[in-house]
Amino acid sequence: MLKLLGAALIISAATAAGWFQAKQYANRPVQIRKLILALRRLQTEIQYGYTPLPEALLRVGEQSGDPIRPIFASAASQMSAPFNYTAKDSLQRALDQEWKGTAMKSAEKDIMSQLSHTLGTSDRQDQFGHLATAVRQLENEEIVAREEQGSYEKMFKSLGLLFGAFIVIILY
Numbered sequence: 001m002l003k004l005l006g007a008a009l010i011i012s013a014a015t016a017a018g019w020f021q022a023k024q025y026a027n028r029p030v031q032i033r034k035l036i037l038a039l040r041r042l043q044t045e046i047q048y049g050y051t052p053l054p055e056a057l058l059r060v061g062e063q064s065g066d067p068i069r070p071i072f073a074s075a076a077s078q079m080s081a082p083f084n085y086t087a088k089d090s091l092q093r094a095l096d097q098e099w100k101g102t103a104m105k106s107a108e109k110d111i112m113s114q115l116s117h118t119l120g121t122s123d124r125q126d127q128f129g130h131l132a133t134a135v136r137q138l139e140n141e142e143i144v145a146r147e148e149q150g151s152y153e154k155m156f157k158s159l160g161l162l163f164g165a166f167i168v169i170i171l172y
Helices: 002-047 053-064 069-079 087-101 106-118 124-171
Strands: none
Touching: 002 053, 002 106, 002 124, 053 069, 069 087, 087 106, 106 124
């Protein structure tokens, strides 16, 4: 009886791990889409709203939802008193602190890091162009993420169960 319970726990744990990994593949394209929408909102705030960057980042963050909201909210708060960091430093710090809460990979983080180097350093038109470039790059990453989701999501769900069964067979 105890062996049966142990086998069930091992299979359940391995299956849960597989489902968790599959969920990461499913969340990534959704989160990239949210990030794209947030950057488009930021474009609008900067280009047409003439909103100061810290306020624009805060508004975009509030509208974006988790896990994108903490990145923009953190960047906005670090640009304000008492920190008064530059746009580059505040966005970079926000990415370093908050990125682990997302399912996105380093490619998306690199795009945002590149954006941080140019954000707030030039006029509205130039910033609009840099944001548009980042959006195009993220759209390409979204396509890749959807392809990976199609390839790997089912595989990890199945592998979790199979790996659990394999461990049970080896142990018993």
